[in-house]
Amino acid sequence: MTSGLWELVLKGIWITVQLTVFSSALALAVAFAFGILRTHRLWIVRFLAGCYIEVFRGTSALVFMFWIFFVLPLMFSYQLVPMWAAVLALGLTYGAYGAEVVRGALQAVAPAQREAGVALSFTRGQQLRKILIPQAWPEMIPPFNNLSIELLKGTALVSIMGVGDTAFAANLVRLALQESAEIYTYTLLIYFVLAFVISRGMRALERKAKAGIGRPMEKPAARKPGAGVLQMLKKVDGKAVDPQHAGTRARSAGGDA
Amino acid sequence: MEWDWSAVDDFMPEFWDGVLTTLQVLALGSLISFGLGLVWAMALRARTRFITWPVALINEFIRNTPLLIQLFFFFFVLPEWDVQFSTLTTGVLAIGLHYSTYTAQVYRAGIDGVPVGQWEAATALNLPRGRTWFAVILPQAIRRVIPALGNYVISMLKDTPMLAVIGVLEMLQRARQQGAETFQFVEPITVVGVAFILIAYPASVLMRFLERRLVQQ
Amino acid sequence: MSSSEHNENSEHTNPAVDGSELIKFDNVTKRFGSKVVLDNLCFDVSSGKHVTLIGPSGSGKTTILRLLMTLMKPEEGTIKVGGHYLTHEEKGGKLVPAGEKHIREVRKNIGMVFQQFNLFPNMKVLRNLTEAPVHVLGLSKEEAEQRARELLELVGLTEHIDKYPSQLSGGQQQRVAIARALAMRPQVLLLDEVTSALDPELVAGVLDVLRDIAHTTDITMLCVTHEMNFARDISDDVLMFDAGRVIESGAPEKIFSDPEHERTREFLGAVL
Incomplete structure (x- = not known):
């Protein structure tokens, strides 16, 4: 390969990194917004948020991307810059998966903690900011890790x-x-390295977040014999993708454990 | 712009052909991923690192790289190696292989969930390795992971449009062709998008139901 | 303990059995990490004997059974069963770790009943009993079922032949597990705290079955139990363990009524 071609690839990698970062940021915002709305006290709000999540988890990311690129401009005669159209498509899709992660983690916070917030007459916003989110955040990171890798893979679309x-x-x-053969092997390796970097970064983040609320990192090996399969799915090895996070949660429309 | 119902009507015959191809890919891809994933999961339990390490590495690699690139790899590289497959076969193999690395994780979790006493009892009875796997361990492991496997079938469904890039005539590719011929992109692509939601959502509800029935017993 | 007057191997045509020692531990050491569970252990068991291992928990009793069942391997030392090394084999005059085939062959002589029963929940009672005889011993289905029926009668569960383990009580499951182990016609039966997981009212039924087997067959038994009365009933010898060593051994009458060792007295005082 000539240096000119390598330069092309390097530019491509830079675009991939940008796409991943911007889409993840959008997805994170969407995930928190809709995840929190899913725990709203009004059923209609929960329902509408649920509709968004189910639609975007139900659709195919690529089809949605086509729709944003080709249908949206025709329907609204407004053409997005391709880069931002891509960020929008990826962010909205993976944000929907992320919303289920946020909802699950919020609901997993011990009810007593919520009650303590009520007892202190915190507003709902204060409860979220000061009690629920800080405690739920560390639990969200491992599934977010898997989602980020899925998003990275999605950027190729x-x-x-x-x-x-x-x-x-x-x-x-x-x-x-x-x-x-050669170029595609290199390309696969590039994505693999990027995924590895994300995984490492997320694990460091998780350590920090857990230390922040005084909880140690769980060792992947610390598995109780005889625990149910759902538990198993949750704890299987931190290496790259936990099946339940990549699977029943991130990659599919399946429900949360 | 105006929504043109006649464009939808025009697309329908193509659409149904596309649905058929998509389902074909899904069925064959699922079979490959279920079978190969089981092979991976059992290999990860092998007693020598000469097997477990390479298998783990291959799995990590395939799972952490985009299916799209893998599709291109098979589509362009296999002919260079003088292996000629139809685009449909290439697509099915690629998607089946990709998803086998996910089902492998599911099986592995299911296998880990079988109490260690079952392995010990099999040893105490001197059962051969194959018998232990197929008569004792797997029947217990697989039952509980059926919903998780089902969820991956749904995921796979949503990834089938990627096969359009190598020219497999599934739903999205039919919509693209229709758009290219008639210059009406809006209707075909919207129809396909809605179709995915209409298939995927009930399927995911079914899996949640199965999860409650099979897993939490 | 090395009792040597017995030689009851006529039933089992095992040519390599030398003298009377069916089981022989020779300087066996087993560690978990830095913890020494068995410390240079030596003992042997003659064919047909019923030996009970007693001692405080963590003293290594269960480890002995698990070593014999090849569920784990010793760090040092050798174990012989029926004159054959269990986890070693001789090659060119040297002892090397045994291959799978060798272990399988020696393991045929040993059966085990577990604390948690470990029946196969996906198989009915009958198939739990026939699975191994058919696929390991090569019996025909009819032979295996015939054998299974006889054993179910022995343990008093004939009417439950078509049930799944989950439909049985703990005591019934454990009796099935005993029958399953016996279906392989082992020379040695290992019993690992077989009544510990049972509700108190179910213990007697299981022990009665075991007494019956102990008194009517010539099977060699190694038994880890906290049921001291049962131990007294069936044992020819009792081994008292502490910290990975045998600190005292002898006939049950002797050990239970007049123990020599201070630790034995303490232990028996606590459990009796």
């Missing part, structure tokens, strides 16, 4: 829309060199 990310660059290199 934007290449189909012509955004010049890593996957797009790989395609150009393939056309230039008329050779595919």
Whole structure:
């Protein structure tokens, strides 16, 4: 490969990183907004938030991306910059998965903690900010880790829309060199390294968050024999993707354990 | 712009063909992922690191890299190695392989959930390894992971549109073609988008139901 | 303890049995991390004997059974069963860790009943009893079922043959587990606190079955139990364990009524 082609790939990696960061930020905001709305006291609010989550978890990310790129401009005669259209598509889709994580973690906080907040006559907003979110946050990080990796993998889809990310660059290199094994192997390795970096970063974040509320990191090996399969799914090894997080939670429309 | 119902009507025959292809991919991809995932999960329980480490590495690698690139890899690289498959076969193999690394995790959790006493009892009775797996461990493990496997089928469904990039005529590709021919993109793509929600949501409700029935007993 | 007057191997055609020692532990050491569970342990058991292992928890009794069942391996020392090394084999005059095939062959002589029963919940009672005879011993289905029926009669559960383990009480499950172990016709039966997980009212039924087996067969038994009356009834010898060593052994009458060792007296004082 010539240096010019490498430069192309490096630019692609930079786009992939940007896409991942911006989409994750949007997804995080969406996740918190809708996750919190899912615990709202009015059923209609819960219902509407639930509709959003189910629609976006039910749809295919790629189809939704097509829709934003090709249908939205026609319907509203407003064309988004491809990069931002991609961020919107990824952020809204993975935000819906994240919302279920937020809801689950909030509901897992001990009821006594919520009651303590009521006893101190905190407003609902204060309860969330001062009691529920700080305690739920560390629990959200491992599933968020898996979601981030799924999102990273999802960014490759934007290449189909012509955004010049890593996957797009790989395609150009393939056309230039008329050779595919090498470039696609490199590309896979690049994504693998990016995923590894995300995982490491998230684990550091988790350690910090747990230390912040005085809880030690759980060792993956600390598994109780005979615990139910759901528990098992939860604890299986911190390496990259916990199946329940990647699976029943992140990647599919399945319910929360 | 105006929503054109006649464009929807025009698309319908193509759409149903696309649904058929999508379901075909889903069925075959699921079979591969269920079978291969089980092989991975059992290999991860092998007694030598010469097996477990490479298998774990391969799994991590496939699971942490985009399916899209894997599709391209198979689509462009296999012919370079003189392996000729139809696009449908290539797509099914790629998606099945990708998802096998997820089902492997599911199986593994199920296998870990079988009490260690079951393995010990099998040893005490001197049961051969294969018998221990297929008569004792797996029947207990798989029952509890059926809903989790089902959830991955739903995930896989939502990833089938990716096969459009290598030209498999599933729902999205049909919509693209229709759009290219008639210059009406809005209706076909919207129909496909709605179709996904209409299939995926009830399926996920079913899995949640199964989860309650099978797992929490 | 090395009682040597017995030689009752006529039933079992095992040519390699030398003298009377069916089981022989030779300087066996087992550690978990830095904790020494068995400390250079030596003892042997003659064929047909019923031996009870007693001692405070954590003294290594259960570990002995698990070593014999090859559920774990010793760090040092050797174990022989029927004259064969259990986890070693001789190759070119040297002792090397045994291969799977060798372990399988020696393990055929040993059966075990667990504290938690460990019946296969996905199989009915009958299949729990026939699975191994068919797939390990190569019996025909009919032979295996015939054997299973006889054993179920022995443990008094004939009418439960078509039930799943979850439909049985703990005591019934444990009796099935005993029958399952016996279906393999082992020379040695290991009993690992078989009544500890049972409700008190179910203990007697299981012990009666075991007494019956002890008195009517010539099977060699190694038994870890806290049921001292049962131990007194069935044992030829009692081994008192403490901190991974045998500190006292002898006939049950002797150990239970006139123990020599201070630790034995303390222990018996606490459990009797």
